[in-house]
Amino acid sequence: MLRRAMMKRTLSSANPAPASKRLRSSAAFNPNKIATVEAAAAIDADPPLHKLLEAVKDGVQTPRTGKSIVYWMRMGDLRISDNRALSLASAHAKERDIPLIVLFLLSPQDYVAHDRGPRRIDFTLRNLASIKGSLAALHIPLHTSTQPNRRAVPHEFVSFLERVNALTFYANIEYEVDELRRDLQVCDAAKSQGISAKFVHDKCVVEPGVVVTGANNKTYAVYTPYQKLWLTKLNADIPHYLEDCPAPHANSESVRDSPELSGLFDSLVPESVPGFELDAADRAKMEEVWPAGETKAQDILKRFISTKSRSCQLAAVDPLAAGAQDSEKRSRIAVYDSERDRADRDTTSRISPYLAAGVLSARACVRATMSGTALATGGKVDGGRTTGIGRWVQEIAWRDFYNCILAGYPRVSMGRPFLEKYANVRWEGPPVEDTAYADSSPPTSPVDLALAEANIEKWKSGHTGFPIVDAAMRCLNEMGWVHNRMRMICAMFLVKDLMIDWRVGEKYFMEKLIDGDLASNNGGWQWSASTGVDPCPYFRIFNPYLQSAKADPTGDFIRHYVPELAAVRGPDLHKPSASIANKLGYPLPIVKHDEARDRAIRRFKEPGTA
Numbered sequence: 312m313l314r315r316a317m318m319k320r321t322l323s324s325a326n327p328a329p330a331s332k333r334l335r336s337s338a339a340f341n342p343n344k345i346a347t348v349e350a351a352a353a354i355d356a357d358p359p360l361h362k363l364l365e366a367v368k369d370g371v372q373t374p375r376t377g378k379s380i381v382y383w384m385r386m387g388d389l390r391i392s393d394n395r396a397l398s399l400a401s402a403h404a405k406e407r408d409i410p411l412i413v414l415f416l417l418s419p420q421d422y423v424a425h426d427r428g429p430r431r432i433d434f435t436l437r438n439l440a441s442i443k444g445s446l447a448a449l450h451i452p453l454h455t456s457t458q459p460n461r462r463a464v465p466h467e468f469v470s471f472l473e474r475v476n477a478l479t480f481y482a483n484i485e486y487e488v489d490e491l492r493r494d495l496q497v498c499d500a501a502k503s504q505g506i507s508a509k510f511v512h513d514k515c516v517v518e519p520g521v522v523v524t525g526a527n528n529k530t531y532a533v534y535t536p537y538q539k540l541w542l543t544k545l546n547a548d549i550p551h552y553l554e555d556c557p558a559p560h561a562n563s564e565s566v567r568d569s570p571e572l573s574g575l576f577d578s579l580v581p582e583s584v585p586g587f588e589l590d591a592a593d594r595a596k597m598e599e600v601w602p603a604g605e606t607k608a609q610d611i612l613k614r615f616i617s618t619k620s621r622s623c624q625l626a627a628v629d630p631l632a633a634g635a636q637d638s639e640k641r642s643r644i645a646v647y648d649s650e651r652d653r654a655d656r657d658t659t660s661r662i663s664p665y666l667a668a669g670v671l672s673a674r675a676c677v678r679a680t681m682s683g684t685a686l687a688t689g690g691k692v693d694g695g696r697t698t699g700i701g702r703w704v705q706e707i708a709w710r711d712f713y714n715c716i717l718a719g720y721p722r723v724s725m726g727r728p729f730l731e732k733y734a735n736v737r738w739e740g741p742p743v744e745d746t747a748y749a750d751s752s753p754p755t756s757p758v759d760l761a762l763a764e765a766n767i768e769k770w771k772s773g774h775t776g777f778p779i780v781d782a783a784m785r786c787l788n789e790m791g792w793v794h795n796r797m798r799m800i801c802a803m804f805l806v807k808d809l810m811i812d813w814r815v816g817e818k819y820f821m822e823k824l825i826d827g828d829l830a831s832n833n834g835g836w837q838w839s840a841s842t843g844v845d846p847c848p849y850f851r852i853f854n855p856y857l858q859s860a861k862a863d864p865t866g867d868f869i870r871h872y873v874p875e876l877a878a879v880r881g882p883d884l885h886k887p888s889a890s891i892a893n894k895l896g897y898p899l900p901i902v903k904h905d906e907a908r909d910r911a912i913r914r915f916k917e918p919g920t921a
């Protein structure tokens with residue numbers, strides 16, 4: 312107990328948090344994020360997704376007509392086109408000849424609980440504003456409202472349904488535990504009011520529950536067999552899995568004169584959420600680098616499919632900047648198999664923020680890899696390992712895989728390692744600021760804690776003395792996104808070289824990433840920490856110097872983000888000597904990689920040992 316109190320003091324005194332951060336982690340709302348072993352086992356044994364699907368089946372099936380149909384838009388489905396719940400809601404409203412209403416509830420406490428960063432919230436608001444305009448052209452109101460108490464969201468939602476006389480609502484399922492539990496409460500409340508709740512799958516190409524092991528219908532915990540079956544299922548029913556859901560029909564214009572509904576057109580999408588504000592310069596930068604709206608997302612995807620990568624696009628720039636060259640054979644997707652790990656050009660699609668926010672559907676991404684003729688004539692999806700397209704489709708399958716893990720093994724969204732055998736690995740640094748240690752062994756002295764804290768800060772700000780780690784962390788801080796290989800290098804470095812609890816990194820990435828998504832972020836962190844599903848074996852530890860030479864062969868990425876080293880050429884750039892570093896004012900390495908590697912292997916081999 313004493314040790315924990317000491318840890319909190321050490322952590323909070325060193326670096327005062329910025330104002331917005333202080334607000335977000337205020338004492339008033341500070342949920343504990345690490346479940347006990349027992350609670351994690353209990354939730355895995357009875358996952359809430361299963362309960363929700365049952366509740367939907369047991370709910371009201373044939374409601375009275377009501378005076379409107381509501382689609383509840385959430386943070387992960389910010390689009391109008393190819394949106395399953397919206398499309399179904401619209402068809403239902405059209406059939407009954409009643410108006411469709413779209414609702415978005417802002418819940419700042421959820422954003423705190425889920426480590427959402429200001430950039431992700433800003434991206435949400437910018438996309439909502441764009442959607443509001445497009446829906447208004449169809450006479451469909453998008454009503455936004457903020458609920459300060461997240462426990463009150465179910466009640467507020469059902470009250471809204473009553474206010475607009477809706478007896479049926481539609482929503483796409485969110486697979487995170489808190490959201491599923493909230494939706495279970497909504498189902499209960501809806502049922503008691505005679506309201507029909509329609510929750511549908513939309514986030515994945517192949518939804519959780521379809522690709523399961525033959526033996527006992529369990530969620531796969533290994534990617535390769537999962538991906539094989541994923542592709543087989545997908546190719547066996549392309550019209551279903553790749554359906555382009557019909558766009559919503561327009562409401563009758565008379566809805567604008569309705570005394571009950573006309574006011575809904577007036578609610579404004581807020582410019583910001585208190586505690587999550589961006590300063591004006593950062594907001595402008597984000598607008599340039601991650602422009603909002605479905606058309607932009609579709610254009611970014613088209614660029615990836617049809618144009619070559621460029622070194623001028625390696626950093627925080629307009630993704631649709633002029634000068635991209637068309638090429639069928641050398642387009643970014645065509646050479647993705649061989650080039651995807653390079654960070655010194657825009658080799659990957661950079662579509663993740665749009666997928667995470669649902670500005671683009673995952674189905675649309677897979678459809679885009681097929682020619683129109685292939686789609687129309689029953690052609691197959693290429694998901695193989697030998698082509699650029701196949702490799703890229705495999706990444707979309709990784710995204711589905713991690714969502715299935717979240718749904719099938721919900722423990723991972725409760726701060727637990729998937730592999731409990733590593734719960735007692737001894738970390739140098741704490742799991743998550745202000746939360747209990749749970750069960751990982753704490754460091755032994757204030758000296759360890761102070762060093763751990765200092766190292767965490769150097770890692771966050773990109774001052775570790777490892778050029779590739781520093782470049783990647785500075786890129787993340789600057790643009791809210793960094794290349795996948797860089798994420799792996801930074802994660803592995805924090806966890807294995809510095810021996811800092813993976814949850815520290817998971818939280819920091821979530822706060823910084825504009826594509827922050829629990830399933831993929833947790834999956835990526837637990838993979839790097841060797842605690843997750845199909846993880847990197849604990850003894851396979853990235854050598855940051857070798858990784859650097861492979862991922863940044865031109866050195867352009869490091870030189871861009873680490874200006875201290877801008878004049879350095881050749882191997883020194885990846886591993887500067889002490890004399891070069893001293894001369895250029897670049898930090899010396901904060902850890903010796905070889906020694907750190909041995910320490911990590913020792914601690915993972917026998918969790919609990921020092």
Ligand SMILES: Cc1cc2nc3c(=O)[nH]c(=O)nc-3n(C[C@H](O)[C@H](O)[C@H](O)COP(=O)(O)OP(=O)(O)OC[C@H]3O[C@@H](n4cnc5c(N)ncnc54)[C@H](O)[C@@H]3O)c2cc1C
Pocket residue numbers: 651659660661662663664666667703706707709710713793794795796798799802820824826827828829831832833834835836839
């Ligand atoms: C530590 C760590 C944390 C991560 N956190 C997130 C996160 O919060 N949100 C997120 O969307 N991705 C996360 N990823 C996965 C991956 O790094 C990003 O999806 C990818 O870098 C996005 O860039 P892109 O769109 O150019 O990807 P591309 O290479 O073009 O891939 C296309 C799409 O496939 C999906 N994808 C690609 N790689 C992965 C992967 N390894 N796991 C799951 N899906 C993948 C993404 O949706 C991506 O947009 C994380 C990876 C690691 C190692």
